[in-house]
Amino acid sequence: MYETKYHKAASVQDAVAALSGASEGAVLAGGQTLLPTMKQHLASPSDLVDVRGIAGMQGVTVGDGTITIGAATRHADVAGNADVKAHIPGLAALAGGIGDPAVRSMGTIGGSVANNDPAADYPAAVLGLGATVVTDRREIAADDFFEGMFSTALDDGEIITAIRFPVPTRAAYAKFPNPASRYAMVGVFVAETGGNVRVAVTGAGEDGVFRHDGMESALASDFSVASAAGATTSQEGVLNDMHASAAYRAHLVNVMAERAVSKAG
Amino acid sequence: MTDGIGARVARKEDKRFITGKGKYTDDIRMENQAYAAFVRSPHASAKVTGIDASAAEAMEGVIAVHTGPELKADGIGDIITGWAITSKDGNPMQCGVWNPMVTEFARYVGDAVAIVVAESQDLARRAAEKVSVSYDELPATVFADHALETDAHQVHENVPGNLIFNWEIGDEEKTDAAMSGAHHVTQIDITNNRLSPNAMEPRSAVAVYDEAEDHYTLYTTSQNPHVARLVLSAFYQVAPEHKLRVIAPDVGGGFGSKIYIYPEEIACLWASMKTGRSVKWTSDRSEAFMTDAHGRDHVTTAKMGFDADGKIVGFHVDTIANIGAYVSLFATATPTYLYGTLWSGTYDIPAIYGTVRAVHTNTVPVDAYRGAGRPEATYMIERMMETAAREMGMDPAELRRRNFVKEFPYQTQVLLQYDSGDYDALLDMAQDAANVSGFAARKAEAAGRGKLRGIGYSTFVEACGLAPSAAAGSLGAGVGLWESAEVRVNPVGTVEVLTGCHSHGQGHETTFAQLVADRFGLPIDSVSIVHGDTDKVQFGMGTYGSRSGPVGMSAVMKALDKVEIKAKQIAAHVLEASEVDIVIEGGEAKVAGTDKTMGWHEVGLAAYTAHNLPEGMEPGLKETSFFDPVNFSFPSGALICEVEVDPDTGVTEIVQFTAADDFGTIINPMIVEGQVHGGITQGIGQALHEGVVYDDSGQLLTGSYMDYQMPRAADVPSYTVSHGCTPSPNNPLGLKGCGEAGAIGAPPAVINAIIDAIGTDNLQMPATPQAVWTALQSAKMPMAAE
Numbered sequence A: 001m002y003e004t005k006y007h008k009a010a011s012v013q014d015a016v017a018a019l020s021g022a023s024e025g026a027v028l029a030g031g032q033t034l035l036p037t038m039k040q041h042l043a044s045p046s047d048l049v050d051v052r053g054i055a056g057m058q059g060v061t062v063g064d065g066t067i068t069i070g071a072a073t074r075h076a077d078v079a080g081n082a083d084v085k086a087h088i089p090g091l092a093a094l095a096g097g098i099g100d101p102a103v104r105s106m107g108t109i110g111g112s113v114a115n116n117d118p119a120a121d122y123p124a125a126v127l128g129l130g131a132t133v134v135t136d137r138r139e140i141a142a143d144d145f146f147e148g149m150f151s152t153a154l155d156d157g158e159i160i161t162a163i164r165f166p167v168p169t170r171a172a173y174a175k176f177p178n179p180a181s182r183y184a185m186v187g188v189f190v191a192e193t194g195g196n197v198r199v200a201v202t203g204a205g206e207d208g209v210f211r212h213d214g215m216e217s218a219l220a221s222d223f224s225v226a227s228a229a230g231a232t233t234s235q236e237g238v239l240n241d242m243h244a245s246a247a248y249r250a251h252l253v254n255v256m257a258e259r260a261v262s263k264a265g
Numbered sequence B: 001m002t003d004g005i006g007a008r009v010a011r012k013e014d015k016r017f018i019t020g021k022g023k024y025t026d027d028i029r030m031e032n033q034a035y036a037a038f039v040r041s042p043h044a045s046a047k048v049t050g051i052d053a054s055a056a057e058a059m060e061g062v063i064a065v066h067t068g069p070e071l072k073a074d075g076i077g078d079i080i081t082g083w084a085i086t087s088k089d090g091n092p093m094q095c096g097v098w099n100p101m102v103t104e105f106a107r108y109v110g111d112a113v114a115i116v117v118a119e120s121q122d123l124a125r126r127a128a129e130k131v132s133v134s135y136d137e138l139p140a141t142v143f144a145d146h147a148l149e150t151d152a153h154q155v156h157e158n159v160p161g162n163l164i165f166n167w168e169i170g171d172e173e174k175t176d177a178a179m180s181g182a183h184h185v186t187q188i189d190i191t192n193n194r195l196s197p198n199a200m201e202p203r204s205a206v207a208v209y210d211e212a213e214d215h216y217t218l219y220t221t222s223q224n225p226h227v228a229r230l231v232l233s234a235f236y237q238v239a240p241e242h243k244l245r246v247i248a249p250d251v252g253g254g255f256g257s258k259i260y261i262y263p264e265e266i267a268c269l270w271a272s273m274k275t276g277r278s279v280k281w282t283s284d285r286s287e288a289f290m291t292d293a294h295g296r297d298h299v300t301t302a303k304m305g306f307d308a309d310g311k312i313v314g315f316h317v318d319t320i321a322n323i324g325a326y327v328s329l330f331a332t333a334t335p336t337y338l339y340g341t342l343w344s345g346t347y348d349i350p351a352i353y354g355t356v357r358a359v360h361t362n363t364v365p366v367d368a369y370r371g372a373g374r375p376e377a378t379y380m381i382e383r384m385m386e387t388a389a390r391e392m393g394m395d396p397a398e399l400r401r402r403n404f405v406k407e408f409p410y411q412t413q414v415l416l417q418y419d420s421g422d423y424d425a426l427l428d429m430a431q432d433a434a435n436v437s438g439f440a441a442r443k444a445e446a447a448g449r450g451k452l453r454g455i456g457y458s459t460f461v462e463a464c465g466l467a468p469s470a471a472a473g474s475l476g477a478g479v480g481l482w483e484s485a486e487v488r489v490n491p492v493g494t495v496e497v498l499t500g501c502h503s504h505g506q507g508h509e510t511t512f513a514q515l516v517a518d519r520f521g522l523p524i525d526s527v528s529i530v531h532g533d534t535d536k537v538q539f540g541m542g543t544y545g546s547r548s549g550p551v552g553m554s555a556v557m558k559a560l561d562k563v564e565i566k567a568k569q570i571a572a573h574v575l576e577a578s579e580v581d582i583v584i585e586g587g588e589a590k591v592a593g594t595d596k597t598m599g600w601h602e603v604g605l606a607a608y609t610a611h612n613l614p615e616g617m618e619p620g621l622k623e624t625s626f627f628d629p630v631n632f633s634f635p636s637g638a639l640i641c642e643v644e645v646d647p648d649t650g651v652t653e654i655v656q657f658t659a660a661d662d663f664g665t666i667i668n669p670m671i672v673e674g675q676v677h678g679g680i681t682q683g684i685g686q687a688l689h690e691g692v693v694y695d696d697s698g699q700l701l702t703g704s705y706m707d708y709q710m711p712r713a714a715d716v717p718s719y720t721v722s723h724g725c726t727p728s729p730n731n732p733l734g735l736k737g738c739g740e741a742g743a744i745g746a747p748p749a750v751i752n753a754i755i756d757a758i759g760t761d762n763l764q765m766p767a768t769p770q771a772v773w774t775a776l777q778s779a780k781m782p783m784a785a786e
């Protein structure tokens, strides 16, 4: 690892100031992605600004038809949170299926969403539920946030402070883990909110998480396992690598959608 | 006798391992220690046209940067292989030259180009990045079945067409005749997937040069420190043997990968002399994936002929074995004498013939990995039996029984003579334990849940206890394959056993002590096992090929015989009795039929005070023995696997796994079960999960656990393990060896179960969900359901 300067931010303003003062600063959250990258000499930020100590970025708040999760909230805390379990059980289950206990005890929702790994789980929930990404300076709709593999609408030095989820009528996530990494090889989040159906697919897209229009309209007209099975998943733009061909991944999209629909009830 | 042979004694060494107090090579810190990092080729095949180390050398804290040509100029020798193979045309094999560090051509991704020595590990690694190497990229040859094509890039100038040897075994004419007269011939085309060994502890070396004494010490992760010292001295010219001490302290797993002497150890020793500093290098996991010798990697076409009763009449094999960029220490023996000699499997086959073509490619060297050749043989034969049974409409278990070897000793058509066994009994035992008669009901129940349930068999025999020396030598081995032991009784009666074997997970500190406990009726706590240090222990051959029991323990038994004789003479003298009346048991020497006794500690004391010894007897109580068996030992087993496949996703779940093995005598059933469990899990890893993948240009795609899947606890069921016993007649304890059995027997059982479940054998390992799903898609016409 190259030398870097560590800052522990006490507030969001603090963190923003530390970032803007650095030549090449990076937010440090759970460090589950950032630190391994640094150890492998693939990243060498001049400054690390740790946001885990910022009280306003922690925990779950229930609003009027919404659940807001602080960006520095760890996966394990989302998985075990009574409000999340009561209002969006599919989201709690998703968090509980990320990595292993060590990863869930360190990794955060903000870090996962900011990183936008094409195989990460959270982006499927954020996009599938039509959540809002709240930053230190603005609010970004999920549909505008994810811009492709490892790329988001965040500006340099912009910090995610929270994610605000609308409480759905029903929602669920089904994940087919990559056999080696256990990240999503295909993950499908289905949600019906206020009569509106959204389906987001992670792990399968060359450009990262995407909405499955065909599946959405099929489920909008009939929210059933059979219509999930019947929807066509095009292989265009679907990842093709040594773990799964585009054909296999496209097939798994349907299978996972069926399972998600069945879980959503 | 609570601690003796056959007792389920908890492992003595586990206290320090479980509490994190083991002492591994990387735990060793020398005064004046510096750290090494290697500059490695990012190309699979390239000519090095220049190395500019000035930026690295200018960094504060960087001690030196040295390159391959400098190492060669200092007279350090090329890395050798230990077993010479002769091609079927009578020509000796042709091996590419392996310079410990690249002198001109880099031949795989990870090939070491330079060594950087610096004040810290982090600094050494950063400096290594600053060494600028210019490469002219060349085409790369990557895959076994492409290496022999005319358009394949030639990896070494002196190895035309990349063919190292074309070896044959068996009788071609007889086999051809048998095959042409066969009632039915089954052909299979299979690959044996390439594996990365993944020992929990990565390789490490600490090289210490003492200028005043002109002496070297190497602490390293070795399965066989004496062999390491021998080759470092005799072939790599690091130092003469008496000026080189090799210590292998606690070693966290080897699976074969720590038998070999790698470039890094050689370079560290040399760099220690060059810099006057102790030099430590510890591999990280990425380097381990890139540079630890891989295992397996065969492409095979095999044909088996049967008569109308399903009796095998002939067997014909054609294998291409990928040896990688360089020929590692056992790399030539593994796909020949540890593979072709096992082609008869558990079966009476009257005619066998086959060839093995070993090829160079631009990939990391491939060498012995748990089972070494025998898993490849077993996988081929047992898949053959499955496919043949399906084609002939026979029950696969019945086809096996019809062909089992039933009388021992049995001379195969491929050199080996099996000493003992009872294959029918093992299959009976496994079938009972697996409740095979209830399978149809289980399959129907699974179908109700939308799952495809299948059952798969594997019966295997392996040759263990690598030996005997003279036979191995006549087949080209460069070393003897005996083992040594010294038993020292201390003046207070405690006992030290010095063994040439090396424990890196096997539990020798417990099982070897059980032998002594058993012999003299001592608690195992008063016995200690000394191994892994060439200055402490007499020459020995180390641990691999399940040899520590059959060969190493046999040497201990012989040394114990000598100690017992002398102890009885001393006791007889002191107790004024006849030697033949002395019995040693329960920690005492007794005169049979009397109440005259002396404690074991008193025997020890008498030996060392020497106040009252028989006339002419030398003082002391310490004996050495070397054991060289007359034959291999032949463990065997029957394994039955049941799987459920999810047809929607291709996911295979192993729902039941049963093993019935014959390891001869068992010293410690708990440790044997542990070895079997680990071996089966590794075999399941090969069958379902693991597979090294290089792309067409020779880049390693499975360079981390993000892409290389190891079996996890959740991937395997609880195993049902049982044992039959036909003792080996070729060693004093009747031991056969258990270290590799699971890894040898398990893969075909798993794959055959999947084949049974999905109704097609169009499937290669690893049977990942994608592979199984694809096979299901390709199976247009499923086999008739039973």
Ligand SMILES: Cc1cc2nc3c(=O)[nH]c(=O)nc-3n(C[C@H](O)[C@H](O)[C@H](O)COP(=O)(O)OP(=O)(O)OC[C@H]3O[C@@H](n4cnc5c(N)ncnc54)[C@H](O)[C@@H]3O)c2cc1C
Pocket (backbone or CB within 6 Å): A026, A027, A028, A029, A030, A031, A032, A033, A034, A035, A051, A071, A072, A097, A098, A099, A100, A103, A106, A107, A108, A109, A110, A111, A112, A114, A115, A117, A119, A120, A121, A122, A158, A159, A160, A161, A181, A182, A183, A184
């Ligand atoms: C072994 C292992 C298994 C894993 N398995 C899975 C899995 O199955 N599914 C899955 O989805 N993920 C998985 N992960 C990733 C894990 O979920 C990480 O937590 C996640 O990728 C990053 O979160 P983090 O809090 O650790 O962020 P960090 O590593 O600290 O940061 C990641 C990136 O996000 C930036 N960042 C962090 N927080 C913010 C913020 N608030 N605002 C702006 N930028 C920010 C950082 O600067 C950095 O660029 C796994 C990780 C490991 C190590």
